[in-house]
Amino acid sequence: QKEVEQNSGPLSVPEGAIASLNCTYSDRGSQSFFWYRQYSGKSPELIMSIYSNGDKEDGRFTAQLNKASQYVSLLIRDSQPSDSATYLCAVNTGGFKTIFGAGTRLFVKA
Amino acid sequence: NAGVTQTPKFRILKIGQSMTLQCTQDMNHNYMYWYRQDPGMGLKLIYYSVGAGITDKGEVPNGYNVSRSTTEDFPLRLELAAPSQTSVYFCASILDGSSYNEQFFGPGTRLTVL
Secondary structure (H helix, E strand, O other): OOOEEEOOOOEEEEOOOOEEEEEEEOOOOOOEEEEEEEOOOOOOEEEEEEOOOEEEEEOOEEEEEEOOOOEEEEEEOOOOHHHOEEEEEEEEOOOOOEEEOOOEEEEEEO | OOOEEEEOOEEEEOOOOOEEEEEEEOOOOOEEEEEEEOOOOOEEEEEEEEEOOEEEEOOOOOOEEEOOOOOOEOOEEEOOOOHHHOEEEEEEEEOOOOOOOOOEEOOOEEEEEO
């Protein structure tokens, strides 16, 4: 069974701090990795995708991938209260199927 | 483009009733998916379709049926609703079978079975 594991949280950080969200996956053949943000009562929306080892930065967001350790993370710098949401890690194991983690709830305290 | 649209937004069913959740996308995407999301859980794949006329079961298909007569529409049918089907249902689509495509989600349907 292919799995994607996340700490459910909640992760609470003060405004302006760095939030670090982590995800591990079981299938070594996984090819692409995504972070979706989901506000309460809303649908998931893509915020980052990463395909190769290393870091990928987009504004305040940095995704990090380590395929050898089967680990992907998301850093949010200068966290804002509007970043409070559930963050879903998603892993494509090849082709058109994606496996989603259960999500980490993030609270940013003003 | 409206993207992915779903109706209804909310629905309450009685045990044993049936209903169809509608999903439409206007992005000419070939692949469409139905997920359910239970509280505190990730998205579980119910059914998917790789094109008109082609559907297949996902992880949790029992109690559901789908059809895909057009590229745009992918309705999900619940027969004989059960309390275990209380959940939020999301429809999603991607352009093609590339591993690198993001999924576009509809706004969801919140279903309660009493």
